[in-house]
Amino acid sequence: MKLRIGIVGATGIVGSELITLIAERGTPVGTLRLFASEKSGGKKVPFGEDLVIVEKLESRKLTNFDYLFFCSNEGVSREFLPTAAANGICCIDNSAAFRERGDVPLVVPEINSHALAEHKNVIANPNCSTIITLMAIFPLHVAFGLKKFCATTYQAVSGVGCSGIEALNRAIDGNHAMSEEIFGEQILFNAVPKVGKFFANGYTSEEMKMLNESRRILGFPDLRVSSTCVRIPAMRAHSISVIAEFERSFDLCVAQRILRENEHVDYFPGTSFPSAIERTKKDRVGVGRLRVDTFFDNGATMWVVGDQIRKGAALNALQIMELLEFQKCKSTPIPLVVQDVRAKTMPSSG
Amino acid sequence: MKLRIGIVGATGIVGSELITLIAERGTPVGTLRLFASEKSGGKKVPFGEDLVIVEKLESRKLTNFDYLFFCSNEGVSREFLPTAAANGICCIDNSAAFRERGDVPLVVPEINSHALAEHKNVIANPNCSTIITLMAIFPLHVAFGLKKFCATTYQAVSGVGCSGIEALNRAIDGNHAMSEEIFGEQILFNAVPKVGKFFANGYTSEEMKMLNESRRILGFPDLRVSSTCVRIPAMRAHSISVIAEFERSFDLCVAQRILRENEHVDYFPGTSFPSAIERTKKDRVGVGRLRVDTFFDNGATMWVVGDQIRKGAALNALQIMELLEFQKCKSTPIPLVVQDVRAKTMPSSG
Numbered sequence: 001m002k003l004r005i006g007i008v009g010a011t012g013i014v015g016s017e018l019i020t021l022i023a024e025r026g027t028p029v030g031t032l033r034l035f036a037s038e039k040s041g042g043k044k045v046p047f048g049e050d051l052v053i054v055e056k057l058e059s060r061k062l063t064n065f066d067y068l069f070f071c072s073n074e075g076v077s078r079e080f081l082p083t084a085a086a087n088g089i090c091c092i093d094n095s096a097a098f099r100e101r102g103d104v105p106l107v108v109p110e111i112n113s114h115a116l117a118e119h120k121n122v123i124a125n126p127n128c129s130t131i132i133t134l135m136a137i138f139p140l141h142v143a144f145g146l147k148k149f150c151a152t153t154y155q156a157v158s159g160v161g162c163s164g165i166e167a168l169n170r171a172i173d174g175n176h177a178m179s180e181e182i183f184g185e186q187i188l189f190n191a192v193p194k195v196g197k198f199f200a201n202g203y204t205s206e207e208m209k210m211l212n213e214s215r216r217i218l219g220f221p222d223l224r225v226s227s228t229c230v231r232i233p234a235m236r237a238h239s240i241s242v243i244a245e246f247e248r249s250f251d252l253c254v255a256q257r258i259l260r261e262n263e264h265v266d267y268f269p270g271t272s273f274p275s276a277i278e279r280t281k282k283d284r285v286g287v288g289r290l291r292v293d294t295f296f297d298n299g300a301t302m303w304v305v306g307d308q309i310r311k312g313a314a315l316n317a318l319q320i321m322e323l324l325e326f327q328k329c330k331s332t333p334i335p336l337v338v339q340d341v342r343a344k345t346m347p348s349s350g
Numbered sequence: 351m352k353l354r355i356g357i358v359g360a361t362g363i364v365g366s367e368l369i370t371l372i373a374e375r376g377t378p379v380g381t382l383r384l385f386a387s388e389k390s391g392g393k394k395v396p397f398g399e400d401l402v403i404v405e406k407l408e409s410r411k412l413t414n415f416d417y418l419f420f421c422s423n424e425g426v427s428r429e430f431l432p433t434a435a436a437n438g439i440c441c442i443d444n445s446a447a448f449r450e451r452g453d454v455p456l457v458v459p460e461i462n463s464h465a466l467a468e469h470k471n472v473i474a475n476p477n478c479s480t481i482i483t484l485m486a487i488f489p490l491h492v493a494f495g496l497k498k499f500c501a502t503t504y505q506a507v508s509g510v511g512c513s514g515i516e517a518l519n520r521a522i523d524g525n526h527a528m529s530e531e532i533f534g535e536q537i538l539f540n541a542v543p544k545v546g547k548f549f550a551n552g553y554t555s556e557e558m559k560m561l562n563e564s565r566r567i568l569g570f571p572d573l574r575v576s577s578t579c580v581r582i583p584a585m586r587a588h589s590i591s592v593i594a595e596f597e598r599s600f601d602l603c604v605a606q607r608i609l610r611e612n613e614h615v616d617y618f619p620g621t622s623f624p625s626a627i628e629r630t631k632k633d634r635v636g637v638g639r640l641r642v643d644t645f646f647d648n649g650a651t652m653w654v655v656g657d658q659i660r661k662g663a664a665l666n667a668l669q670i671m672e673l674l675e676f677q678k679c680k681s682t683p684i685p686l687v688v689q690d691v692r693a694k695t696m697p698s699s700g
Binding site for chain 2: 148150152154168172185186188189190191192193194198201202203211224225226227228230232233234235239241243271273275276277278288289290291292293294295296299301303
């Protein structure tokens, strides 16, 4: 069965990547319609050998779809998604609009695919840094039982969209005004410890997403997470320094084998490591510099890098659709990179 | 009494900064002689209103000094320092050559000035990231009793010297060869989790310095430190995300007051924070984003930034000399930014 797919925010950085991925992964597309704001309406976007005309987003147009991907901001999702979902369309939302709602599954297919069983046509795609971090932690959690973790990020400018890339390119040419406006400070030659907005407790929205979304995805409501999120002058792919403490005795050799054999991550042994440049446009999260932590008795430290536009956003959203299709018909030819790990997602204790 | 001062490695990034600081701080200089490798011999370097000719480094020239500052690499310090020290000259070494020797004090004047009492003409200046990190942790350690800490760094390219700045400038012009050679990977638009060389335990030399030197400076031989050191495309000033766990109950309001009132750091309240661009060429370490950690029961998280060429190297070395002169004659007019905190440097327990 060919799928009727719509993409809202199709000209943005995540929407564009999603179109590329749908073509790359051989998704069986019957209809592909692209929506954006008025100023992008009429643009022609290549899809395989065709050109698809971008339509101005209007509520009445969001009918006759199997899946709608929302790749715009929270406001657009809040305005347009509920009606489409109520009309029976399965909506996969990249924004943070519905992530904290108990009746909306927040899903990383390789981790908590079971959460999809209860969806009511609204599925939230988690925060990019959180997805990338958990892709590395989860296989070790299954083996050793996660107790707490700390994530310190090095996030690329494209996290804010195409404008971040334009701002950094202008800064390279000596004009810092646009980057100062977007990031609150010059981004070239700098590290800015503010991603998102500040809350009263001194944490930023990005840091609180790492805490709250990790708890939901792992099904671990009292998990302790410490996070510092920092923007650096990288164009694409987020790097994250992770320390994890486990319930059970951490064995480095076992952990190395687990990550090496895990088909969802690329493991870098010895003194090799992934980096933002190296991971750009790659599907898998890279994990390197795995070592015994000097802080905790059962701790591990590692360096985790992922393309936040692919696995951190567009790819994860598309995998959610692939998983739903797979669950409908186990013989579907859609290329799946998921496994059901429901039985393993509960921590051993705590 | 005017001082006879020599600088070995005077044309490097730390040596040049030291010359600037000696002029800026009104150090009472009788003689200033500058030494460098043969290729810099004969260069003229401005000092106040004079020009000082750089001499080719030779062992026989290192006599008739009160202080010699070694601002070159470990090899140069190992070759030339011991003879000068044996001849009665007080040698302050910026390299890592003697930092682990039990009979060589490793000193941050604001933290462990008492260690100078036992010096035998060789004093080691600590690693730059370690100095900057401890400047923020120490006042809180005095109040709450440090138990362990975690430091995740964002280090500038000038940490390797002038060549790091040249390499990043070339990369901006599209030529990545020099930065790839120095940093092992493209540095522009990237974060490279390797500073120094790898050890068998998976940690780098920079990370092990953070552990070993912190233990020596704080007089805390079993302190637990977790560190991940990362090079980013910043020109100057190292940023460090720090989590500290304390023995005693951590009170945020008390901690804010302690840092605000501490004359050795610049405290950034609320949602303000220091950054690499903002701290460049500033003497003081900046501390911001202080908040209660979500990881530990008595933990604090903060964002610490310091100019690694000033407080991380040249300034700290010069302060060591100022402190020694101050201890000789309490009425010296040398501008001091030090305090004796000997009684407070032992942890409350652990």
